[in-house]
Amino acid sequence: MLSAPLIILLQPRGLAWAGATAAALASFAIAVALTIAVLDGQTQVYAMGGWPAPYGIELAVDQFSALVLLVVTGAGAGALLAARSSIDQQIEPERQPLFYSAWLLGLAGLAGIVVAADAFNIFVFMEISSLSSYVLIAGGPDRRALPAVFKYLIMGTIGATFYLIGVGLIYMMTGTLNLADMEARLGDVTELNPILVAAGFITIGLALKAAVFPLHVWLPNAYTHSPHMITVFLAACATKVAIYVLIRFDYMVFQSKLDDHATQFAQFLMPLAILGILVASAVAMFEGHLKRLLATSSVAQIAYIILGASFVSESGLAASAMHIFNHALAKGGLFLAVACLAYHYRDLRLDQLGGAAARMPFTSAALVVCGFSLIGIPGTAGFISKWLLITAALESGPLGWILVAVILVSSLMAVVYIWRIVETLYFSDSAKGDIAVAEAPYPMVLVTWLVALLNIGFGLFPTMPLTLANASAALLMGYSG
Amino acid sequence: MKLLELLGYYNYWVFAITLMIGLYAVISKANLIKKLIGLSIFQSAVFLMYITMDKVEGGTAPIIQAGVEGQIYSNPLPQVLILTAIVVGVSTLALGLAIVVRINERYGTIEEHEILDAD
Numbered sequence: 001m002l003s004a005p006l007i008i009l010l011q012p013r014g015l016a017w018a019g020a021t022a023a024a025l026a027s028f029a030i031a032v033a034l035t036i037a038v039l040d041g042q043t044q045v046y047a048m049g050g051w052p053a054p055y056g057i058e059l060a061v062d063q064f065s066a067l068v069l070l071v072v073t074g075a076g077a078g079a080l081l082a083a084r085s086s087i088d089q090q091i092e093p094e095r096q097p098l099f100y101s102a103w104l105l106g107l108a109g110l111a112g113i114v115v116a117a118d119a120f121n122i123f124v125f126m127e128i129s130s131l132s133s134y135v136l137i138a139g140g141p142d143r144r145a146l147p148a149v150f151k152y153l154i155m156g157t158i159g160a161t162f163y164l165i166g167v168g169l170i171y172m173m174t175g176t177l178n179l180a181d182m183e184a185r186l187g188d189v190t191e192l193n194p195i196l197v198a199a200g201f202i203t204i205g206l207a208l209k210a211a212v213f214p215l216h217v218w219l220p221n222a223y224t225h226s227p228h229m230i231t232v233f234l235a236a237c238a239t240k241v242a243i244y245v246l247i248r249f250d251y252m253v254f255q256s257k258l259d260d261h262a263t264q265f266a267q268f269l270m271p272l273a274i275l276g277i278l279v280a281s282a283v284a285m286f287e288g289h290l291k292r293l294l295a296t297s298s299v300a301q302i303a304y305i306i307l308g309a310s311f312v313s314e315s316g317l318a319a320s321a322m323h324i325f326n327h328a329l330a331k332g333g334l335f336l337a338v339a340c341l342a343y344h345y346r347d348l349r350l351d352q353l354g355g356a357a358a359r360m361p362f363t364s365a366a367l368v369v370c371g372f373s374l375i376g377i378p379g380t381a382g383f384i385s386k387w388l389l390i391t392a393a394l395e396s397g398p399l400g401w402i403l404v405a406v407i408l409v410s411s412l413m414a415v416v417y418i419w420r421i422v423e424t425l426y427f428s429d430s431a432k433g434d435i436a437v438a439e440a441p442y443p444m445v446l447v448t449w450l451v452a453l454l455n456i457g458f459g460l461f462p463t464m465p466l467t468l469a470n471a472s473a474a475l476l477m478g479y480s481g
Numbered sequence: 482m483k484l485l486e487l488l489g490y491y492n493y494w495v496f497a498i499t500l501m502i503g504l505y506a507v508i509s510k511a512n513l514i515k516k517l518i519g520l521s522i523f524q525s526a527v528f529l530m531y532i533t534m535d536k537v538e539g540g541t542a543p544i545i546q547a548g549v550e551g552q553i554y555s556n557p558l559p560q561v562l563i564l565t566a567i568v569v570g571v572s573t574l575a576l577g578l579a580i581v582v583r584i585n586e587r588y589g590t591i592e593e594h595e596i597l598d599a600d
Contacts (some may be wrong), residue, residue: 168530
């Protein structure tokens with residue numbers, strides 16, 4: 001699962017793509033198999049090199065990691081399946097094998113974070129995935145990607161270093177790096193101040209990586225100017241994985257051992273989440289560039305996930321886990337459709353895209369479906385997680401009503417900005433010139449529609465992700481119980 | 482006594498100060514290369530923290546030899562960890578510099594505000 005830098009050797013570019021896609025599909029298949037294995041509550045553990053857990057390096061997959069692993073490998077496989085024509089257009093042939101191998105490294109890094117069971121390996125995998133995503137973002141023809149990626153590199157490295165400081169402090173006090181072992185040994189630690197500092201460092205560092213609201217400034221530019229298929233891949237899973245580590249660390253290690261940590265965690269993250277939801281949605285309403293609009297809305301959607309986690313309740317966590325899954329589906333689909341549009345339209349500002357629906361009917365329809373899912377219209381996947389989030393907010397106490405209002409207002413804002421896209425595509429004909437614009441190549445449209453249908457499918461029959469989400473919430477709350 | 486205690490944490494003071502110097506450089510410098518230098522200082526500070534915490538008083542290199550009993554050893558694990566982190570730091574720096582080279586090729590400058598003006 002974590003291999004295949006061999007793609008670099010596959011010089012003919014068709015082969016490089018085929019190899020990368022096959023590897024991604026294989027890892028997706030492994031993820032599905034793992035999910036089925038953990039569905040009954042059995043944690044799958046693999047001790048690297050045969051050393052038993054507290055000493056050796058351990059890989060562990062429980063329900064929560066299985067859910068995120070599905071998202072990561074699914075996004076990787078889906079984006080790679082559709083990628084070929086778009087990448088052909090944006091990357092020169094001789095650089096393509098390198099590009100695909102960087103992509104696979106990124107995928108391996110993200111999957112590695114999810115399955116790793118000790119804090120330091122998470123750091124190493126995090127840097128593998130970050131470094132390769134810097135390469136991927138900077139790989140496109142757009143020169144504005146370079147300053148964007150530089151900013152991402154600086155902020156990402158600071159985030160990772162903060163995380164490293166936190167892990168170091170915990171290691172100083174407990175003498176272990178294994179997450180489960182850490183949780184057990186923290187009970188014997190008498191001097192809690194370093195642990196508190198560590199919790200702060202780790203939370204801030206991961207929040208930087210996850211683009212939690214005031215620390216999100218690197219995200220819109222990096223997503224806007226990267227190659228279109230890379231945006232699909234990263235938007236669907238990169239920040240989610242950082243949130244996964246954040247939630248896992250806080251609930252598994254800190255929550256049960258630090259006094260009042262639950263309250264501090266909630267008081268720190270909840271205002272940020274609320275601000276993030278409102279500000280990012282408002283900015284997205286007035287954004288004129290299609291990709292930047294969607295990237296900004298990602299910041300708001302990440303804030304939803306954080307909001308769910310900050311309730312510190314089982315229903316809140318279930319909503320978060322569910323939203324990780326559903327937002328990946330919706331945003332992945334949206335960016336796929338954008339990639340299809342971009343195949344013919346060079347300029348993705350909204351005023352240049354007028355009347356695109358007449359020329360690319362399938363792409364536009366898929367975009368609308370995924371957009372509805374992002375808003376949370378009943379019958380789509382987005383509705384399920386919004387519903388869970390509102391239920392959790394109501395359970396969270398007297399302030400619940402305000403939170404529900406926040407969620408509803410931001411959903412209305414989402415209606416506004418999705419509607420602006422729909423209006424441009426369907427009801428305006430400002431497009432200049434009469435270049436015969438046809439549909440994008442059929443593999444791209446096919447994958448886009450597959451994702452769009454999944455949005456509806458998981459909206460109508462949400463049993464599978466819901467089971468996983470509930471199980472992972474119960475699991476995480478179990479640690480702090 | 483108080484003073485001695487403070488001095489006893491000498492390495493940790495250096496760690497904290499170096500960390501802040503690095504962070505300050507990253508935030509305040511407009512030149513991209515200087516930013517990267519700051520980032521490197523920032524990371525090196527963390528290396529120092531890890532190396533400091535593995536030292537055991539009176540400890541020596543953790544090599545088990547025949548005939549030596551009751552020896553106190555320093556903890557080798559943080560050193561191994563930080564070796565990995567150094568590798569990560571070097572590759573980040575290399576990638577950062579590569580990006581700066583590309584920026585210079587495409588924009589003709591590595592000053593942040595000039596790049597912002599160019600777009």
